[in-house]
Amino acid sequence: MNIIETDGLTRVFTGRPDRKNRLRRSRHVAVDCLDLTVEAGEAVGYIGANGAGKSTTIKMLVGILVPTSGTVTTAGLHPLKQRRALARRIGVVFGQRSQLWWDLPVRESFSILSAIHSLSAADERTRTAELVDMLEMGEFLSTPVRQLSLGQRMRAEVAAALLHRPELLILDEPTIGLDVLSKQRLREFLVAQRREHGTTLLLTTHDMGDVERLCDRILVVDHGKLAFDGTLGGLARTVGARRELVVDLATPTSDLVDLDGAEHVRSESGGLRQRLAFDPQRTTAARVLAAVSERAEVLDLSITEPDIEDVVREIYRATRH
Amino acid sequence: MAEPLRRAQAFRAYRAVLASRARSQASHRASFRMDLVGAMLVGLIEFTEIWVLYSATGEIGGFTFAQIMLVFGLSDLAFSLADLVAGHCDHLPVYVRAGTLDVFFLRPQPLLAQLMTSDLSLRRIGRCLVGATSLTVGLVLNDIDWSVGTVGLLVLALASGFVIFAAQFVTAAGLQFFLINGSEMTNAFVYGGRYAATQPAGVWPRALLVVFGGIFPVAFAAYLPVATLLGMPGPVGLPTWLGWFAPVAALWAVAVAGLCWRWGLRHYRGAGG
Numbered sequence: 001m002n003i004i005e006t007d008g009l010t011r012v013f014t015g016r017p018d019r020k021n022r023l024r025r026s027r028h029v030a031v032d033c034l035d036l037t038v039e040a041g042e043a044v045g046y047i048g049a050n051g052a053g054k055s056t057t058i059k060m061l062v063g064i065l066v067p068t069s070g071t072v073t074t075a076g077l078h079p080l081k082q083r084r085a086l087a088r089r090i091g092v093v094f095g096q097r098s099q100l101w102w103d104l105p106v107r108e109s110f111s112i113l114s115a116i117h118s119l120s121a122a123d124e125r126t127r128t129a130e131l132v133d134m135l136e137m138g139e140f141l142s143t144p145v146r147q148l149s150l151g152q153r154m155r156a157e158v159a160a161a162l163l164h165r166p167e168l169l170i171l172d173e174p175t176i177g178l179d180v181l182s183k184q185r186l187r188e189f190l191v192a193q194r195r196e197h198g199t200t201l202l203l204t205t206h207d208m209g210d211v212e213r214l215c216d217r218i219l220v221v222d223h224g225k226l227a228f229d230g231t232l233g234g235l236a237r238t239v240g241a242r243r244e245l246v247v248d249l250a251t252p253t254s255d256l257v258d259l260d261g262a263e264h265v266r267s268e269s270g271g272l273r274q275r276l277a278f279d280p281q282r283t284t285a286a287r288v289l290a291a292v293s294e295r296a297e298v299l300d301l302s303i304t305e306p307d308i309e310d311v312v313r314e315i316y317r318a319t320r321h
Numbered sequence: 322m323a324e325p326l327r328r329a330q331a332f333r334a335y336r337a338v339l340a341s342r343a344r345s346q347a348s349h350r351a352s353f354r355m356d357l358v359g360a361m362l363v364g365l366i367e368f369t370e371i372w373v374l375y376s377a378t379g380e381i382g383g384f385t386f387a388q389i390m391l392v393f394g395l396s397d398l399a400f401s402l403a404d405l406v407a408g409h410c411d412h413l414p415v416y417v418r419a420g421t422l423d424v425f426f427l428r429p430q431p432l433l434a435q436l437m438t439s440d441l442s443l444r445r446i447g448r449c450l451v452g453a454t455s456l457t458v459g460l461v462l463n464d465i466d467w468s469v470g471t472v473g474l475l476v477l478a479l480a481s482g483f484v485i486f487a488a489q490f491v492t493a494a495g496l497q498f499f500l501i502n503g504s505e506m507t508n509a510f511v512y513g514g515r516y517a518a519t520q521p522a523g524v525w526p527r528a529l530l531v532v533f534g535g536i537f538p539v540a541f542a543a544y545l546p547v548a549t550l551l552g553m554p555g556p557v558g559l560p561t562w563l564g565w566f567a568p569v570a571a572l573w574a575v576a577v578a579g580l581c582w583r584w585g586l587r588h589y590r591g592a593g594g
Contacts, residue, residue: 011591013591059423062426062427063426064423064426064590065590065591066587066590066591068591080590083426084429084430084431085429087426087427087428087429088429090427092427094420094423094424096420097419097420097421097423097424098424099424099427101341103345104341104345108341111337112337112338112341115333115334115336115337115338116334116337116338116428116429116430117428117429118330118333118334118429
C-alpha cells in the first residue's frame with residue numbers, strides 16, 4: 001500500500017501585483033509537477049537545498065497548504081478534506097516549531113496530547129512509559145519544556161509526535177543543532193521504532209549521517225522537481241559520497257598512499273595530519289584505521305561526513321545537463 | 322465510535338488544554354491576584370468615565386446615569402464573557418509568526434476551536450465582575466416592569482451580546498490572516514465596538530450607526546434591548562421593539578465572522594491566492 005501518493009503535485013506562490021503592471025505578479029514555483037509514491041514501512045530521506053521545495057511538499061502532504069494543481073493522498077486520505085482524520089494517523093515534527101507547551105512540564109504536555117488524540121487512560125500510561133523509556137526522558141519528565149536542552153526537547157517532540165502511534169512519521173530537520181550523542185540516540189530510537197511498529201519515516205535533513213543511518217531510499221528535490229530517487233548506494237555511485245578519516249600521527253610520515261579501500265586526499269604539517277577518503281559502502285572507518293596503524297602511530301582521529309550540500313550540488317550538476 | 326462518546330472525547334481535548342492553562346495561572350498566586358485586580362480596575366475606570374460624563378451633563382440621548390448603567394453593565398458583561406471565551410483569537414498573528422498555527426493543523430480538532438481554547442485568561446473574570454455589578458445595580462435603580470418578557474429580553478440580550486462580541490473576535494482573526502500587522506485596524510471594531518456598545522446609540526451620527534448598528538451590530542448588544550426594556554424610543558425613526566431583534570443581529574455577526582474566518586484560512590493555505 002502506498003502511504004504517500006502525489007500526482008503532478010504543484011505549488012506556485014504568487015507575489016504582490018507589480019506596481020507598474022498590475023496584471024503581472026511575481027511567480028515562484030516551489031513544487032513543480034511532483035510524482036511521488038512512498039510505500040508503507042519505507043524510510044525515505046527527502047533532501048535538497050534550502051528553498052528546493054521540501055517544506056512546501058510536506059505542508060501539502062499534511063493539509064496545511066493547498067496545492068496549486070495535482071493531487072495528493074496521504075494514508076489513503078485527502079489531506080485537505082480529511083485533515084482531522086489524517087491528523088490521527090500521522091505524526092509530524094517540525095524542527096523549528098514546537099508541539100509542546102512551553103511553560104508546562106513535559107509529562108503534562110504528553111497528557112494533554114493524549115487527550116487531544118483521545119487515547120484511553122490505560123493506553124496513555126503504557127505508551128508514555130514506553131516512549132519515556134526508549135527515549136530516556138525519565139530525568140526531565142517533570143521539567144518545564146522551556147528549561148530543556150535542545151537535545152532533550154527534540155526527544156520530547158519526537159515522543160509527542162508518536163504518542164498516538166501514527167503510521168507515518170514526518171520529520172523536518174529532526175537533528176538540526178543536536179550534538180553527536182543526541183543525534184546518535186535519536187537515530188537509534190527511530191530505527192527501533194520502525195522495526196517494532198513498522199512506522200513509515202519521511203525526513204528532511206541537512207545531515208548526511210541521518211540519511212545514511214535512517215533511510216533506505218533517498219529523494220533529492222531541486223527547484224521543486226525530483227532530481228534523484230534511489231538508494232543510498234545509488235546516490236553514492238552517482239556522486240561518490242565519501243567520508244574522510246582525519247588522522248593525527250605521532251611523527252611526520254610520508255603520504256599514506258595505497259591503503260586498502262582508502263585514498264589519500266592530502267597531508268598537512270609535513271605529514272603529521274593526513275586526510276584519507278573512503279567509501280562507507282565498501283569499507284569501514286575501523287578497517288581504514290587498522291591499515292593506517294600498521295604504518296604509523298595514530299594519536300588522534302576524526303571523521304568528517306560528506307556534506308549533504310555537496311552531495312546535493314553534485315546531483316543537481318549531474319541532472320541539469 | 323458512538324456519537325455521544327465522540328463528543329465527550331472532543332471536550333476532553335479542550336478541557337485538558339484549558340485546565341492546564343488555568344493551573345499554570347493559579348500557580349502564580351500573587352501575580353494572578355494582581356492581574357485580576359488590574360482587570361477589575363480597568364473596568365472601574367471605564368465606569369468612572371461614564372459617571373463623570375453623566376454627572377456633568379445629567380443625561381445624554383435621553384438616557385440618565387441610572388439607565389446608562391444598564392447599558393454599560395449589559396454590554397460590558399457580554400463583552401467580558403466573549404473576551405474570556407474568544408479573546409485568544411487576538412493571538413493569531415503571534416501564532417502565525419511562531420508557527421503554532423501549523424501545529425494546530427496537525428491535531429484532530431477544528432482550527433477555530435483550537436485557537437479559542439489555546440489559552441484562558443482568568444484575570445478577565447475581573448472584568449466580568451464589574452459588568453455584572455453595574456448590571457445588577459442598574460436593574461435595582463431603574464423602575465422596571467418585571468415580567469417573564471423582561472427577564473426573557475435580558476437573557477436574550479446578554480446571550481446575543483456575547484455572541485456578537487465573540488463573533489467580532491473571530492472576524493478580526495479572519496482578517497488578521499491578510500493583515501499580519503493589522504491589529505490596529507481590527508481593534509477599531511473589536512475594542513471600539515465594545516466602547517460604542519456602552520453608549521446611547523441615539524446620539525450617534527448616521528455613519529456610526531451604520532457601522533455599529535449594522536455591519537458590526539454592537540448596538541444590539543445592550544443599547545437597543547435596554548431601550549426596549551425601559552420602553553424608550555430608539556434612534557430617530559426606529560421603533561422601541563427593535564431590542565427583540567438582538568438574536569438576528571447575533572446571527573448576522575456570526576455569518577460575517579464565519580465568512581471572514583473561512584476567507585482568511587483559505588488565504589493562509591494559499592487557495593485564495
